[in-house]
Amino acid sequence: MATTTSTSEGSQDFYADPSDTSQGRVFTVTGQDWDSISQGLGDQAEERVVVNMGPQHPSTHGVLRLILELEGETVTEARCGIGYLHTGIEKNMEYRSWVQGTTFCTRMDYLAPFHNELTYALGVERLLDIEEQVPEKAQVMRVLLSELNRISSHLVCIATGGMEIGALTVMTIGFRERELVLDLFELITGLRMNHAFIRPGGVAQDLPPGALDEIRDFVALMKKRLPEYAALCNANPIFKARLEGVGHLDLAGCLALGLSGPPLRSAGYPWDLRKTQPYCGYEDYDFDVITWDTADSYGRFRVRLAEMHESLRIVEQCADRLAGLEGAPVMVADKKIAWPSQLSIGSDGMGNSLDHIRHIMGESMEALIHHFKLVTEGFRVPAGQAYVPVESPRGELGAHVVSDGGTRPFRAHFRDPSFTNLQATSVMSEGGMVADVIVAIASIDPVMGGVDR
Amino acid sequence: MNDDKPMGDKPLDDLAQGRPSPVSEGDSDKRETVQQPAPSQSPENVPVSTALTSEGTEVRVVGVRTGMFGVRGPGDTSGYGGLVKPVVFPGATQRPYGGWFDEVADALEARLAQTELTAAIEQVVVHRGEITFHVRREDLPFVAQMLRDDEALRFEFCSGVSGVHYPEDTGRELHAVYHLLSMTHNRRIRVEVSVPDADPHVPSLVSVYPTLDWHERETWDMFGIVFDGHPALTRILMPDDWPGHPQRKDYPLGGVPVEYKGGSVPPPDQRRSYN
Numbered sequence: 001m002a003t004t005t006s007t008s009e010g011s012q013d014f015y016a017d018p019s020d021t022s023q024g025r026v027f028t029v030t031g032q033d034w035d036s037i038s039q040g041l042g043d044q045a046e047e048r049v050v051v052n053m054g055p056q057h058p059s060t061h062g063v064l065r066l067i068l069e070l071e072g073e074t075v076t077e078a079r080c081g082i083g084y085l086h087t088g089i090e091k092n093m094e095y096r097s098w099v100q101g102t103t104f105c106t107r108m109d110y111l112a113p114f115h116n117e118l119t120y121a122l123g124v125e126r127l128l129d130i131e132e133q134v135p136e137k138a139q140v141m142r143v144l145l146s147e148l149n150r151i152s153s154h155l156v157c158i159a160t161g162g163m164e165i166g167a168l169t170v171m172t173i174g175f176r177e178r179e180l181v182l183d184l185f186e187l188i189t190g191l192r193m194n195h196a197f198i199r200p201g202g203v204a205q206d207l208p209p210g211a212l213d214e215i216r217d218f219v220a221l222m223k224k225r226l227p228e229y230a231a232l233c234n235a236n237p238i239f240k241a242r243l244e245g246v247g248h249l250d251l252a253g254c255l256a257l258g259l260s261g262p263p264l265r266s267a268g269y270p271w272d273l274r275k276t277q278p279y280c281g282y283e284d285y286d287f288d289v290i291t292w293d294t295a296d297s298y299g300r301f302r303v304r305l306a307e308m309h310e311s312l313r314i315v316e317q318c319a320d321r322l323a324g325l326e327g328a329p330v331m332v333a334d335k336k337i338a339w340p341s342q343l344s345i346g347s348d349g350m351g352n353s354l355d356h357i358r359h360i361m362g363e364s365m366e367a368l369i370h371h372f373k374l375v376t377e378g379f380r381v382p383a384g385q386a387y388v389p390v391e392s393p394r395g396e397l398g399a400h401v402v403s404d405g406g407t408r409p410f411r412a413h414f415r416d417p418s419f420t421n422l423q424a425t426s427v428m429s430e431g432g433m434v435a436d437v438i439v440a441i442a443s444i445d446p447v448m449g450g451v452d453r
Numbered sequence: 454m455n456d457d458k459p460m461g462d463k464p465l466d467d468l469a470q471g472r473p474s475p476v477s478e479g480d481s482d483k484r485e486t487v488q489q490p491a492p493s494q495s496p497e498n499v500p501v502s503t504a505l506t507s508e509g510t511e512v513r514v515v516g517v518r519t520g521m522f523g524v525r526g527p528g529d530t531s532g533y534g535g536l537v538k539p540v541v542f543p544g545a546t547q548r549p550y551g552g553w554f555d556e557v558a559d560a561l562e563a564r565l566a567q568t569e570l571t572a573a574i575e576q577v578v579v580h581r582g583e584i585t586f587h588v589r590r591e592d593l594p595f596v597a598q599m600l601r602d603d604e605a606l607r608f609e610f611c612s613g614v615s616g617v618h619y620p621e622d623t624g625r626e627l628h629a630v631y632h633l634l635s636m637t638h639n640r641r642i643r644v645e646v647s648v649p650d651a652d653p654h655v656p657s658l659v660s661v662y663p664t665l666d667w668h669e670r671e672t673w674d675m676f677g678i679v680f681d682g683h684p685a686l687t688r689i690l691m692p693d694d695w696p697g698h699p700q701r702k703d704y705p706l707g708g709v710p711v712e713y714k715g716g717s718v719p720p721p722d723q724r725r726s727y728n
Contacts, residue, residue, distance in 0.1 A: 083690040091699055095706055095721040126581050255609050258664025276639055377727045383542045384580045387632050400615045404540045407727045413615035423667050
């Protein structure tokens with residue numbers, strides 16, 4: 001067993017044990033001169049090479065470990081190693097109340113926190129049998145936040161995907177625009193990420209004053225800036241050369257492997273849960289399902305780009321509807337379910353509202369008792385199970401929520417589209433070049449927080 | 454507390470004490486416990502335990518909840534320590550199921566009738582607008598294949614499998630829950646398989662739905678359900694040498710007490726909590 005990095009006898013890596021592999025030679029590559037490695041190969045350069053790429057690698061889209069078997073620069077086999085970001089969120093949710101669950105699941109797919117919250121809240125609402133009672137304004141706000149979130153998520157996908165193939169300008173402008181969306185989130189929910197804002201029964205708080213104007217300004221600005229991406233990328237010969245025909249997966253492959261979202265739509269099938277199985281009143285909005293016919297990375301890029309325009313259309317319609325819903329409730333009327341206090345939203349997130357504290361501490365004993373019971377015990381959810389998927393930026397995201405009639409989830413399992421879609425890595429990249437593996441994975445857009453949960 | 458709406462009357466009170474007692478001849482008209490063929494005592498064939506509430510809706514008892522405030526023993530001054538309530542899940546639904554549920558069930562039954570497997574479907578539960586087919590585990594691959602390929606069914610998309618652990622549902626502790634989607638007909642169903650903890654084997658469906666590859670590995674990793682026939686059933690989220698299956702109810706959450714300003718807060722699974 002020879003490693004090219006060993007400088008002197010006795011030096012050892014304190015952070016990693018020597019490899020246990022019993023086959024072949026191990027080369028530890030840590031950024032030194034490549035010549036020293038290729039010379040070290042000597043006569044055995046013909047050997048098949050198994051490369052571990054990641055889990056700490058800037059191009060693997062998170063802590064994803066790729067195990068690639070190479071023949072020259074051609075990938076003959078590709079496998080994923082996942083689990084490096086497993087945080088036991090599902091297990092933790094079983095030890096918290098139903099409302100606290102939103103605080104956990106929002107952290108799964110950290111680029112689409114609202115969709116995580118939404119599918120969980122919809123599942124709990126179905127079990128509570130209050131789907132019809134969720135106020136209209138809460139549903140419109142959910143749609144608004146979901147679509148803004150879709151824009152920010154697609155922006156990150158395009159930005160990091162661009163960065164991974166060396167298109168740094170795409171990265172900088174992508175994150176520039178995403179920042180605008182996060183500013184809106186901060187204005188509305190108090191937090192840029194991990195909001196815990198969509199809760200069973202509605203949303204946590206009404207829109208703050210001036211939010212609609214900000215949203216309209218944002219839409220106007222985005223309408224100017226989104227075409228910049230098209231101008232920069234759509235016909236860019238280098239960009240197209242890297243993306244076209246890479247990561248090909250046709251419709252049959254998508255269905256067999258359970259792929260949904262942009263990869264499925266890039267294969268030409270207009271399957272979008274917002275249209276086919278509408279939730280939160282999506283049937284009332286005017287938008288188109290974007291498809292492409294090339295089933296490759298370029299098609300997925302174009303689908304995402306066009307979906308952002310559609311999302312802007314929906315955001316505009318939400319803003320118009322919200323203008324007519326001023327002062328309407330954003331939480332179910334049932335005080336046994338609705339979180340008791342209207343929280344105040346400050347620069348550091350959601351906090352206690354002084355008015356509410358004055359009310360429960362100084363004015364009403366019943367209000368205090370009620371607040372105490374709901375905050376400490378929470379509400380009970382009738383026994384049963386529900387699965388209400390939503391169309392997240394990456395595809396079908398669903399929470400299988402099981403209740404045993406208690407105050408905590410008996411089981412909450414998230415079917416995360418990143419997890420499922422990542423299975424296509426092998427099919428998409430085997431037989432191609434190493435450099436195309438990066439493109440193929442970027443086109444799946446896996447978020448490891450969602451993959452590993 | 455009227456939390457558990459479907460139950461609440463006489464027949465369930467003694468269910469709370471344990472397994473449902475055999476129905477005596479005298480009051481069988483009132484308590485139509487579904488008559489299963491006498492179960493052998495092996496954990497293989499424990500039937501679904503069912504009972505009827507006063508309204509005639511069937512429920513499935515999977516456990517018992519005692520007390521109210523999470524305190525046990527002499528520390529319990531709440532007065533609710535003696536409270537005993539069964540944990541009941543919605544049980545088998547009688548026809549008609551309503552809407553397209555009947556079409557799917559008819560098509561499924563028609564196809565099963567052509568085979569030897571007429572008993573493949575243990576029960577059908579319709580609850581909150583979702584339909585669940587409880588399938589006998591040995592028939593699962595056949596049923597799944599049929600659900601995918603039959604023209605009237607066409608559930609071509611599988612959303613994955615999720616495990617659920619019911620430690621008190623004796624003989625049916627581990628459940629594998631599949632969510633299937635028919636894009637052709639725009640329908641969703643749930644298929645559920647229950648296996649005993651002592652023999653946690655479920656046939657793999659990877660050959661029918663390749664997408665289940667990772668999902669089954671995750672369910673093995675988290676619950677210890679062995680999917681027979683899976684091409685490479687290894688852990689996926691936990692390290693390869695991890696002991697135990699973390700999502701099982703008997704697996705502790707873990708954690709350390711948190712000290713704050715002189716006080717100490719126990720880890721979440723050891724705090725007093727409502728149950």
